[in-house]
Amino acid sequence: MSSEVRRHHGNRHGRSEAARAAVLEAADDLLAEKGFAGVTIEGIAARAGVAKQTIYRWWPSKVEILLDALGSDMVTALEPVDSGDLSGDLRRYLRRLARFLTGSDPGAVLRALVGQAQHDPDLAARLRVEHLQPQREREAVMLREAIARGELPAGFDVDLALDRLVGAVYYRVLVTGEPVPVAFTDGLVAAFVAEQGQSASR
Amino acid sequence: MSSEVRRHHGNRHGRSEAARAAVLEAADDLLAEKGFAGVTIEGIAARAGVAKQTIYRWWPSKVEILLDALGSDMVTALEPVDSGDLSGDLRRYLRRLARFLTGSDPGAVLRALVGQAQHDPDLAARLRVEHLQPQREREAVMLREAIARGELPAGFDVDLALDRLVGAVYYRVLVTGEPVPVAFTDGLVAAFVAEQGQSASR
Amino acid sequence: MSSEVRRHHGNRHGRSEAARAAVLEAADDLLAEKGFAGVTIEGIAARAGVAKQTIYRWWPSKVEILLDALGSDMVTALEPVDSGDLSGDLRRYLRRLARFLTGSDPGAVLRALVGQAQHDPDLAARLRVEHLQPQREREAVMLREAIARGELPAGFDVDLALDRLVGAVYYRVLVTGEPVPVAFTDGLVAAFVAEQGQSASR
Amino acid sequence: MSSEVRRHHGNRHGRSEAARAAVLEAADDLLAEKGFAGVTIEGIAARAGVAKQTIYRWWPSKVEILLDALGSDMVTALEPVDSGDLSGDLRRYLRRLARFLTGSDPGAVLRALVGQAQHDPDLAARLRVEHLQPQREREAVMLREAIARGELPAGFDVDLALDRLVGAVYYRVLVTGEPVPVAFTDGLVAAFVAEQGQSASR
DNA sequence: CATTAAGCGAGACGGTACGTCTAGTCTTATG
DNA sequence: CATAAGACTAGACGTACCGTCTCGCTTAATG
Structure with missing residues (x-):
């Protein structure tokens, strides 16, 4: 054959x-x-x-x-985690995202494309439709399953949470150029968890 | 003459x-x-x-x-607010930041430069030193003064807070391409305030 | 069928x-x-x-x-004349040659090929062997038969005569780009005949 | 200096x-x-x-x-002769023309251009205006001066004579590809002279 | 009657040259 | 002495054809 x-x-x-x-x-x-x-x-x-x-x-x-x-490198490298424990999953996911963006070849391709997308609306559209939005959807699933498990309240704003968690990582990579160490991503999750605990206790 | x-x-x-x-x-x-x-x-x-x-x-x-x-357009347009009320100041500042980035000519220049900086480390360095870091410092002052006033606790992590507040705005502008309405920026501040409230109550 | x-x-x-x-x-x-x-x-x-x-x-x-x-278009269009009267035959033949070269589709093909042959020795060889020399031979027959009939002297230089008669037509077509009216071709024949008359009278 | x-x-x-x-x-x-x-x-x-x-x-x-x-190479190489003896001048000129066309670098350029001119009317026009017609004029002067000297009759057709003398040389070069030896060019002149002698004797 | 093999339309391939565009350098004449 | 002007070398752009190479189809002759 x-x-x-x-x-x-x-x-x-x-x-x-x-x-x-x-x-x-x-x-x-x-x-x-x-x-x-x-x-x-x-x-x-x-x-x-x-x-x-x-x-x-x-x-x-x-x-x-x-x-x-870029192909399916993003899908492969940024497979969301679902262990049943949201805070652990988020920590692992954001660490992986940081490493992908700052320390991998496909991450460099993505950064270049996001950069170029600032000059090129067509590219921006394709990049979002083909890569960024699907990944965003996979990220959202993580949070929605946590809602289903009761780890997050029913009315939880998934989009806002992702903008704050994922956005902070992208911001450091694209804008400030600061490194994105584990301490940073873990800090993001810690703050997120603290906030939820406060909400739940009300 | x-x-x-x-x-x-x-x-x-x-x-x-x-x-x-x-x-x-x-x-x-x-x-x-x-x-x-x-x-x-x-x-x-x-x-x-x-x-x-x-x-x-x-x-x-x-x-x-x-x-x-770009000149001093950023300084002019993004003058931080200091009315003595942090949450109001933050709401006003983030609204102004969103409008600057998405709806002004110098904002378009900044977006183009941030995009190009992804391909050009020298530009990235100059852009940060001359514009982004000074602005970041002005933002930090807002929070530090709130600490001085006691609105925020002494050990408050200013950098993390800015990454989460400002980063989320940049992320929408540069990455997702979503609009940045007032509801969004106010939502960021509301979540921030809620978190602080929770911390304070501990 | x-x-x-x-x-x-x-x-x-x-x-x-x-x-x-x-x-x-x-x-x-x-x-x-x-x-x-x-x-x-x-x-x-x-x-x-x-x-x-x-x-x-x-x-x-x-x-x-x-x-x-080009095929056999040249053979067809440039069939030599043999009426037994050389000067009349030459007049008819040269008129026909002029019309073929300047006013027919296969004549345009021939002109293009002669042009290209100036850059391409292989084409030049093939063009001559397959088309130009056979036609030249047919032209020569016209004159040789006139010699046989006694219209031209025995030692007559056929090649030189063809170069002067046919060559003048090609020259106008290929080099000067002047039109080749009947007056011109008839003039060629008249001069040719006059020359022979002079020779014969010696 | x-x-x-x-x-x-x-x-x-x-x-x-x-x-x-x-x-x-x-x-x-x-x-x-x-x-x-x-x-x-x-x-x-x-x-x-x-x-x-x-x-x-x-x-x-x-x-x-x-x-x-090609520049002024044609002018230089094909300077007409004027010794007061037409037949000798023509012999020298046609020998020079034959050598120019078949044995010189600028002659090769001219042949290439004449070839290309068959495909390119614009080139044909420029080639004629800038090079061929001026040279033709210089050739005509040779004959006109012979008329002035009385070597040729008053009503002599200069254009026809040039088409037959010069045209025969170009024809061998461009069409038949035969060499153009001195015997050939001298033969052209001999035939031309014989013809004039006949005319004059009438 | 099934197999074989040649010519066909189709079209992707590695190349070369085209003519255009912009970059960044250099040299003047002007004020 | 900075300027406007503009010719220069360099090299990528996207296009057009070149000549080569399968491929699958069609069809007649063959076995």
């Missing part, structure tokens, strides 16, 4: 998976080595051993390549 | 204030009209009626022009 | 005559519409509804297609 | 003569080495050590570069 997609140089199989993979890897490498400005279509083509036309055939711009390169 | 600085085409008066102002205004206009990618040195020179060399003489790059164009 | 070669999409009949004809016609049309630079393999394939590979299977280059498209 | 035009890299001197000369020489060299198809803007730029933009600033296409490269 043979693999589903065979190696080929352009034919009726349709798109070459080898070329696609080489492009995405080249884009990733260039971003890591030279930064966003160093990611050029010509550079990607040269490094991937691919013709420029092949790139333009499948991607409308370099940011789409990076979106593609 | 005439204005202090006369228009001139190269002379012994020193730097031309007219050229400087024209460049900054052209950069601002181009950003507003065409977005960040539409801001080019050539475009600025053409619109400002200035030679490219004059721009390169005084600014090392286009982002420095935008930094310069 | 059916045509000898039926329409087919690839089979054991061998080469598709329909595809061949469509390619030649498309090439001709493109040359007429857009000029030589507008004749591209991709354009021919698209217009002929034929795959590029089919073109490359049968023709090594686009100029070979035009050579093929 | 300094040379009239100083070396510079773009400035208010206006156009760089060094860049201009390097481009023309590179184009010439490429034509000689690789033929017309080997003359590309990129190739010229690379060989001349010049930016593509500099080429596009001054020449609209590669054929204009070749037109420019």
Whole structure:
């Protein structure tokens, strides 16, 4: 038996998976080595051993390549935790988020894309629809299950809580440039938990 | 009598204030009209009626022009409030911050610069040193004075609080792209106050 | 009844005559519409509804297609005259040559090929062997028969005469771009006849 | 003391003569080495050590570069002869023309341009106006002076004679590809002279 | 009657050159 | 001595064709 997609140089199989993979890897490498400005279509083509036309055939711009390169890395790296204990889950999740954003290759891709999205509304829309909102939804599930378990009150404002927890992490990464140590993320959760305890005791 | 600085085409008066102002205004206009990618040195020179060399003489790059164009707009627009009532001050400040970031021209410049800073560590450093950290300091003063007044406990973690309050606003602006209505900023302050109340009651 | 070669999409009949004809016609049309630079393999394939590979299977280059498209048009259009009266025959022949070169589709193809032959020695060789020399030979026959009839002297230099008669027509077409009216071709023949008369009278 | 035009890299001197000369020489060299198809803007730029933009600033296409490269070479190489003896002058001129067209670098440029002119009416017009017609005029002067001297009759058709003399040479070069030996050009003149003798004797 | 094999339309591929755009450098003449 | 002007080298942009390479379909001849 043979693999589903065979190696080929352009034919009726349709798109070459080898070329696609080489492009995405080249884009990733260039971003890591030279930064966003160093990611050029010509550079990607040269490094991937691919013709420029092949790139333009499948991607409308370099940011789409990076979106593609991001792929499901976010889903993989930021799988929410559900152990039945909200505060522990949140601590683990925010630690993981901080590490993803500040210390991983796909995190660097995401930061570059969020940066570029400030100049490019189309990219912003695609980035949100394809990556940020789905991840936000996975984060929301964590909190909603805690509501279901009774760890959080019924009327709990999930969106506000996520903006305060996750937003603080992004803020340090994107705006202040401060490191995001475990002490910080744990501190966020501690404050969150304290607040809930207060509410519950009323 | 005439204005202090006369228009001139190269002379012994020193730097031309007219050229400087024209460049900054052209950069601002181009950003507003065409977005960040539409801001080019050539475009600025053409619109400002200035030679490219004059721009390169005084600014090392286009982002420095935008930094310069931002000027003291942030200081002016985001003057912290100090009425002696922390929660009211915070509500007013965050409303103003949200409006600045989402609904003003200098806010658009700041967003573009923060976006570009994700690709450009030098810009990131200058942006933080010249604008973000001074503003952060002004914000911190608000809280420190509340501590001095006894509205907040002595060991209060000012940095964590700002990351949670201000960070949530930036997060919506830069990442989720959600609007930042008054209800949201007031909600942030309400949660903050509730938390403090709980702490105080312990 | 059916045509000898039926329409087919690839089979054991061998080469598709329909595809061949469509390619030649498309090439001709493109040359007429857009000029030589507008004749591209991709354009021919698209217009002929034929795959590029089919073109490359049968023709090594686009100029070979035009050579093929020229076909026997030159032979047909430039059939020499032999009425037994040399000066009348030459007048008719040169008029026909002028009209072919300046006012017919295959003449335009020939001009394009002669032009391209200046850049392409292989094309030059093929063009001469397949079209120009055979036609030259047919022209020479006209003169040789006049020699046989005694209209021209035995030692008459056929090649020189053709270079002067035919060459002058090509020169106007290819180099000066002047029109080639009947008065011109008739003038050529008149001068030729006068010269022979002079020689004969010696 | 300094040379009239100083070396510079773009400035208010206006156009760089060094860049201009390097481009023309590179184009010439490429034509000689690789033929017309080997003359590309990129190739010229690379060989001349010049930016593509500099080429596009001054020449609209590669054929204009070749037109420019041809310069006054034709005038120089094809200076008509005027010794007072028409037949000798014509022999010398046609020998020189044959050598220019078949055995010189600028002759190769001219052949390439005449070839390309078959595909490009604009080039054809410029080539004629700038080079071919002026040269034709210089040729005509030779004959007109012979008329003035009484070597040719008053009503002599200069244009027809040039088409037959010069045209035959171009025809061999451009169409038949035959060599153009001295015997051939001398034969042309001999036939021309014989014809005139006959006319004169009438 | 099923198999085989050749020509076909289709179209992706690695390339080269195109002509355009902007960057950043350099050299003047002007005031 | 800073300016406006503008030519310069450099290099990425996105497009057009090149010539090559499968691929799956159609069809007649073959076994």
